[in-house]
Amino acid sequence: MHELSMAQAIVDTVLDAAKKNNAEEIVEVTIEIGMLTMLNPEQLTFLLDVLAEGTLLENAKIIIEDVPVEINCRNCQYTGLANTDDSDHYLAIVLCPQCGGRDVETLTGKECAVKKIKIEKSDEDA
Amino acid sequence: MHKIAEVEVQHDIMVANRKLARKNQRLFDKNHVFSVDVVGAIGSGKTSLIEALIDAMNYKIGVIAGDVISKYDAGRFENHDVPVVGLNTGKECHLDAHLVEHALHDLPLDEIDILFIENVGNLICPVDFDLGSHMRMVVISVTEGDDTVEKHPLIFQDADLVVINKVDLADAVGADSDKMVNDVKEINPDVQVIKTSLKTGTGFDEVTLAIDGFINDY
Numbered sequence: 001m002h003e004l005s006m007a008q009a010i011v012d013t014v015l016d017a018a019k020k021n022n023a024e025e026i027v028e029v030t031i032e033i034g035m036l037t038m039l040n041p042e043q044l045t046f047l048l049d050v051l052a053e054g055t056l057l058e059n060a061k062i063i064i065e066d067v068p069v070e071i072n073c074r075n076c077q078y079t080g081l082a083n084t085d086d087s088d089h090y091l092a093i094v095l096c097p098q099c100g101g102r103d104v105e106t107l108t109g110k111e112c113a114v115k116k117i118k119i120e121k122s123d124e125d126a
Numbered sequence: 127m128h129k130i131a132e133v134e135v136q137h138d139i140m141v142a143n144r145k146l147a148r149k150n151q152r153l154f155d156k157n158h159v160f161s162v163d164v165v166g167a168i169g170s171g172k173t174s175l176i177e178a179l180i181d182a183m184n185y186k187i188g189v190i191a192g193d194v195i196s197k198y199d200a201g202r203f204e205n206h207d208v209p210v211v212g213l214n215t216g217k218e219c220h221l222d223a224h225l226v227e228h229a230l231h232d233l234p235l236d237e238i239d240i241l242f243i244e245n246v247g248n249l250i251c252p253v254d255f256d257l258g259s260h261m262r263m264v265v266i267s268v269t270e271g272d273d274t275v276e277k278h279p280l281i282f283q284d285a286d287l288v289v290i291n292k293v294d295l296a297d298a299v300g301a302d303s304d305k306m307v308n309d310v311k312e313i314n315p316d317v318q319v320i321k322t323s324l325k326t327g328t329g330f331d332e333v334t335l336a337i338d339g340f341i342n343d344y
Contacts, residue, residue, distance in 0.1 A: 002219055002251045009139045017135045027130060037140070038250050038280065094283070102283075102315060110254070113138035120128050 003039060006112055007047035011057060013114045018056050023119035026060040030116050034067045036094070036109035041066075060117075069094055069109035075101035082109075143255055146223035150230065150258030157235035159188075160341050161243060163257050165281060166265030167274065168247030171291040173199045174324050175265055175333070176242045180206045182334055185341075188238035190229045192221040192245050199244060209233055220251035223258055240341070249278035261340050267292035268301035275309035282313045287320070287336050294323040 010031060018026050033039055041064045052058050069082040073096035082104065083095040096104055154161050166172045173191075180187045180203070191200040192213040200212030211229040213221060226243060233241070243259055245252045249266070264285040266274050269292055275282060282288060288310050296303045307319045318336055322329035 002254065005218055005222075006139060009142075013135065013137045013139070017133055017137075021131065021133050023133075024128065032138075034140075036280070038254050102313065110140055111138055112140045112254075114135040116132055116134050116136075118130055118132050120130055123129050 003043040003047050006039060007044055007051055010044075010048065010112075010114055011051045011055070014057055014117055015055060017114070017117055018119055021119055022121050023056055023117075024122060025120040026056045026117055027120055028061045028063065028118035029057070029114065030063045030065060032065050032067050032111045032113045032115050034109040034111035035069050036106065037112055039112060065115070067108055067111045070107040071096065071104040072107055073099060073101055074103045074105060075099050079107075082106075140254065143223050146227055147256040147258035150223055150226055151260070153230060153235070154241070154258065154260065157238070159235050159238050159241050160344055161241040161257075161259040161261075162337065163243050163245060163252075163259035163262045164265060165245040165249070165252045165262060166247065166289075167249055167267065167270045170247070170265045170267040170270065171289075171322075171324055172244055172247065172265045173202055175289065175291065175322075176244060177202060177206060178324055178330060179242070179334065179337070180208055182330070183240065183337070185239035186237055188233050188235075188241045190221075190226060190233070190241065190243045192225070192243065194218075194246060209238065215246055218251075219246055219248045220255050221245050221257060222255045226257045240337075249274070249281045253280045253284070260344055261286040261337075263287045263289060263337075265289045265291060266306070268296040268303050268306070269299050271299075272301040272303070272305045275306050275313070279313045282310050282317070285310075285314060285317050286340065287318055287333075288314075289329075289333060290319065290321045292323060292325075293321045293328060294326050 071082040072079045076099040078098040083097040188209040189203045190211050196212035196214050200210050203210040211232045293303050310319045320329045320332045
């Protein structure tokens with residue numbers, strides 16, 4: 001269960017960005033989670049709620065966007081979206097959709113990123 | 127008056143770990159240290175395997191012993207007279223590049239040829255965290271059940287070497303070790319899979335040869 005350390009890193013990142021931009025409140029946070037990470041979005045959201053308490057992040061809406069898996073196949077040189085077994089998000093096995101091969105380089109799908117935040121700030125500060 | 131502003135942050139926490147991992151690798155390379163991330167299930171024999179490798183391999187070896195409470199394993203390695211740093215992860219289920227970076231400050235890297243980094247016993251969380259090591263060895267054993275591989279495919283996808291240990295107990299626990307080998311091959315067709323028993327010595331020489339091979343290619 002490393003959602004806690006990831007959630008803490010996300011909260012730190014968000015609060016840091018908010019401070020730098022003189023935010024008085026954080027309204028919305030958009031987080032990107034790659035489909036190949038071993039992170040459970042529900043656990044992550046729960047922990048973000050816990051960690052946000054008493055901070056500028058307390059009332060923010062958390063949006064989690066899944067990042068699909070893109071690959072470069074070493075066998076047939078296909079580049080693009082991978083075939084993943086989406087019956088279980090956490091056990092996605094990456095396959096080349098063109099040749100069915102598994103010898104692929106993963107280009108996307110391992111993200112855990114704070115993409116953007118929406119903040120409220122005083123007008124004089126603009 | 128208040129207004130709403132949108133701020134692009136674009137900060138990837140995984141990228142931050144990967145950057146630190148590359149930094150670790152540069153430090154290894156600078157000191158000519160070949161590093162092996164040893165991951166695997168709880169009780170699969172990671173510590174015993176590293177102990178046997180320390181005794182058998184003709185290299186100067188160092189160990190980072192990562193565990194929720196690391197003093198037990200660290201103590202075992204110290205008995206082999208090698209430099210050891212214990213890394214307590216506390217509540218965390220994996221090592222990350224940052225923790226390893228700290229441990230590297232406490233090791234005499236210029237006196238080490240191979241550094242084994244024993245990760246926390248876990249087949250899930252370490253997948254997400256590159257430590258900067260040159261190879262990743264995954265250690266499982268038949269006693270975890272012969273469906274272990276298919277239940278945890280991602281850790282095998284990035285493995286450079288897979289050890290299936292305790293094969294002498296396969297019959298006793300009703301596990302099919304060939305199935306485990308085939309399951310690994312299904313996920314990672316090119317990886318070398320070695321069946322071992324550290325108790326009887328089965329397969330152990332193959333493990334030392336395989337690691338030697340990686341060192342020679344390095």
